[in-house]
Amino acid sequence: MRREVCFVFFCLFCSSGASAQAPGAMSDIDVLVNWRDLGGQTVTMDSCRIAGTTSGFVRCEVRGDAGSIALDAATMDKEDLKFAYSECAQIPQNRKPECRVVVTGTVLPGGSSPWIKSAKFSRQRPK
Numbered sequence: 849m850r851r852e853v854c855f856v857f858f859c860l861f862c863s864s865g866a867s868a869q870a871p872g873a874m875s876d877i878d879v880l881v882n883w884r885d886l887g888g889q890t891v892t893m894d895s896c897r898i899a900g901t902t903s904g905f906v907r908c909e910v911r912g913d914a915g916s917i918a919l920d921a922a923t924m925d926k927e928d929l930k931f932a933y934s935e936c937a938q939i940p941q942n943r944k945p946e947c948r949v950v951v952t953g954t955v956l957p958g959g960s961s962p963w964i965k966s967a968k969f970s971r972q973r974p975k
Contacts, residue, residue, distance in 0.1 A: 876910040879955070880917060880962060887957025891964075893917070898936035898947045906932045906967070908951060919951065919967040928969040946971065 873892045874882075896917070899909035905918040906929065921929055928949075936947035953967035 876908070876917070877914065880910045880915045883917070883955055883962035886955040888954065890952065890954045892950060892952040893964075894950055896949050896951045898932050898949065901932050901937045905963070908964075917962045917964060919953065920956070920963055920965040923965040923967070925966075925968045928967065931969070 873894050876893050876895050879886065879891055879893050893908070895911075896908040898906055899913075899916065900907040901921075903921065905921050906924065908917040908919055910916060919932075924932075936944070950970040951964065951967050952970070953964035956963040956965055
């Protein structure tokens with residue numbers, strides 16, 4: 849009896865979304881559409897074009913400007929932030945293939961638009 853109760857509790861715990869596991873690699877569109885459900889989770893967005901910067905965030909453009917995701921500058925990897933500021937801050941700079949990156953970071957819960965903190969880039973090879 850005790851084993852069955854533990855099993856039922858374990859199944860309820862796993863299905864409740866209480867697991868801390870990251871959902872893994874996701875498309876930029878999936879992150880844009882599902883960011884409200886991903887709050888607090890670490891995601892790897894398979895494509896992001898750095899399309900502008902401010903002192904507060906780096907703008908990650910989603911597929912041809914379907915939308916954008918803000919990468920929190922205060923918590924970003926400093927080398928990646930420096931790269932974004934120096935290489936991809938504005939047009940025509942940000943049209944370079946090097947400005948398309950893979951982003952891993954934690955989706956901030958709440959708010960009115962998607963934000964990712966502690967962002968880290970992996971560079972994609974130009975296509």
